[in-house]
Amino acid sequence: MLKAIHVTKKFGELVAVDDLSFHVRKGQIYGIAGPNGAGKSTLFNLITGNYGYEGRIEFQGKKITGLSPHRIAQAGIARTFQIPQVFPSLTVKKSISVGSRFGARGGLDPAYVEEVIRFVELEEEQNQKTGRLNLLGKKKLMIGAALATKPKVLMLDEPHAGSNAKEIKDLMDLIRRINKKLGITIIIIEHFMKVLTELTDELLIIESGRMICCDAPEVATNNPQVIESYLGKAYAESD
Ligand SMILES: Nc1ncnc2c1ncn2[C@@H]1O[C@H](COP(=O)(O)OP(=O)(O)OP(=O)(O)O)[C@@H](O)[C@H]1O
Ligand SMILES: [Mg+2]
Known part of the structure; x- marks a missing residue:
């Protein structure tokens, strides 16, 4: 449904998104995670047409790279x-x-x-x-x-940030209902492990703009490189 092909975004010397390719399928709740400054929000800004970039993004088989934010919103x-x-x-x-x-x-x-x-x-x-x-x-x-x-696709940038446990649950329920009842594909940037593992169908982990891994959430969160660079020792040692 949404495909990024070798997408790169530089801000001067800084490579915020570095040769990312991924494919979000129709009906998925697709998670994106990674440390602060990994390039997650920038990636959303590229998809919505707020910045120019190298590479190509396709939506429903059609190139949206170069379209205005308004046209991209109208596309769904x-x-x-x-x-x-x-x-x-x-x-x-x-x-x-x-x-x-x-x-x-x-x-x-x-x-x-x-x-x-x-x-x-x-x-x-x-x-x-x-x-x-x-x-x-x-x-x-x-x-x-x-x-x-x-x-057709709803992109949520850290919707649970700053929320307490009850609010997290309410928002997760809402996101699930949007996905299941309205049939809207969801792309969610999230820091909370619980949300990523319980809500998403597939999880893309990035660091310094690059893909570390992309897999089922239970596999991605057990990837040794992800544990080392992102989740940290505390997570690896807890169950
Ligand atoms: N408009 C901009 N101009 C210059 N640098 C930018 C701009 N937007 C983002 N950056 C830089 O690009 C990098 C990626 O930022 P981004 O906001 O995409 O990270 P993020 O993964 O969303 O982080 P966080 O988890 O803190 O929200 C950072 O180093 C940031 O300082
Ligand atoms: Mg961000």
């Missing part, structure tokens, strides 16, 4: 950001409507907006200003605004 790729970004003065409903208008296929769809608000469980907050939402609320909103574009 939506994303959320590592730091929740909301318009504080808009209501929850209005913010999700903006997503609906921006997105694929046919402009604002009020009935679908209602459906999305129910799906992300923000009915009670729908007329509140988004600035009043707590962190979990802001995250659900950001996911809702992305869903309102009717994506």
